[in-house]
Amino acid sequence: MRETEHEEAWPKSPPRLGVGMVGYAFMGAAHSQGWRTAGRVFDLPLQPALAALCGRDAAAVGRAAQHMGWAAAETDWRALIARDDVDLVDICSPGDSHAEIAIAALDAGKHVLCEKPLANTVEEAEAMVAAAERARARGRLAMVGFNYRRLPAAAFARQLVAEGRIGTLRHIRVTYLQDWLSDPDSPLTWRLNREKAGSGALGDLGAHIVDLAQHLAGEQIVSVSALTETFVTERPLPASGASGLAGNAAVAERGPVTVDDAALFIGRTASGALASFEASRFATGRKNALRLELNGSKGSLAFDLERLNELSFHDHTEPAATAGFRRILVTEPEHPYLEGWWPAGHGLGYEHTFSHQVRDLTHALATGEQPVPTFADGLQVQRVLAAVEESAGKNSVLTPVPQ
Incomplete structure (x- = not known):
């Protein structure tokens, strides 16, 4: 085979997109x-190259980089941003670092992907939007x-709503329940x-369900009324380990929990639809139970995340004798x-959503089109979370009626 024929048989690789990631x-x-x-699944217009992974512990980030396929490791995110082989900075660190890293990366001429919630405060999120x-x-x-x-079932649900298949939206009903903190002796972590x-179940889980509800509905939450609760106010410090056996005088050193364990709130959308949300890390028996329902005219x-390849759909225009929820695989x-x-x-799984995220992001970067969700979308979610905390702080305590 002549050299020109060989070149035609193997199409040229797409342009390289050097990725640097903070957090591992x-x-x-x-x-x-x-x-x-x-x-390796989709035809991407840009070819991601895992240039460098960043973390504070040199030995740990070095092991993680080798294990997860990154070409190099850094211990300072500023050094990561300064690298010539990094075109995009992917921020997967705790929320208190999001704003500083994102703003510095954007101002340095890098693209940015930032994990949710966008920031810890509305003010930080506003500064990130300005930088974007x-x-x-x-x-x-x-x-x-x-x-x-980017779950296929969620994306299909958005498509059906946009096509008018559920008509005028009346109700949004969402819960996101986990139980990994239900043991009061679980150690204190950064979360x-x-x-x-920034917050507890509200930011960790509530951010997901607020964004997903608004995205599927195609409209924003404009008012809320809320309750939050911290069920366990102190936990063992990680270095001290678990408390001793019964009868042992030694007691593990404990530290304060300064975030919510659960949040419960109602809201209203711009069109007047009613919404209810519940986020908890104390729902025993629930591991990652996100359930959402939209009711329209x-x-x-x-949708149920524990059956993530399925969508339930009810067509209310069908005759009552045959109408009802049907399962769509x-x-x-x-x-x-x-x-x-x-x-x-x-079926697909949770991890596939991150491949879909890369697919959508690379196509947007290649065309210069604004990828979604935008930082402005993240700011909108942050404003809802802040309103929930403000409302929860104002709730009145009733005096019990004597029996």
Whole structure:
């Protein structure tokens, strides 16, 4: 075979997109999976290259970089941003660092992907939006990582709502329940520290369900009334270990929990639809139970993350004798994101949402189109979370009626 024929047989690789990531724990591992996998499933216009991984512990980040396929490791995010082989900075660190890193990266001419919630405060989120607007004028783009939007069933639900299949929206009903903190002797982590995490179940879980509800409904929450609760106010410090056996005088050193364990709130959308939300890390028996239902004048949609390849749909325009919720298995090639994966009926999992995130982001970067969710979308969620905390702080305590 002549050399020119060989070149034609092997198409040229797409332009390189050098990625630098800050953080390598749970979310860093999930994002790494997405960056590694997306180009092997979808035809991407840019080829992600895992240039460098950043973390404070040199030995630990070095091991993580090797394990997750990153070419190099850094211990200072400023050094990561300064690297010539990094075109995009992916922020997977705790919330208290999001604003500083994102703004510095955007101002340095890098694209940015930032995990949710966008920031710890509305003020930080507003500064990030301003930085994103400055960067966009120079051709650099920013996106916030609400990965549940990219579940095929959720994306299909959005499509059905946009097509008018459920008519005028009347109700949004969402819960996100976990139980990993239900043991009062579970150790204190950064997620239970307001300075690091911003809030507890509200920001961790509530951010997801507020964004997903607004996205699927196609409209924003404009008012809320809320309750929050911290069920366990002190926990063992990680270094001290668990408390001693019964009869042992030794007691583990404990530290304060400064965030909420659960949040319960109602709201109203711009069109007047009523919404209810519940987020808890104390719902025993629930591991990652996100459930959402939309009720409209022409029909309803329901989704359960524990059955994430399914969507329940009710067409209220059908005769009552045959109408009712029906199960849609969202695995057909015509469904969102499924064209690159397996034959119909072969379900996907949680990790695939991060590959879909990379697919959508690289296409937006290649065309110069603003990727979604935007930093402005993240700011809107932050404003809802702040309103929930403000409302919860104002709730009156009733005096019990004597019996």
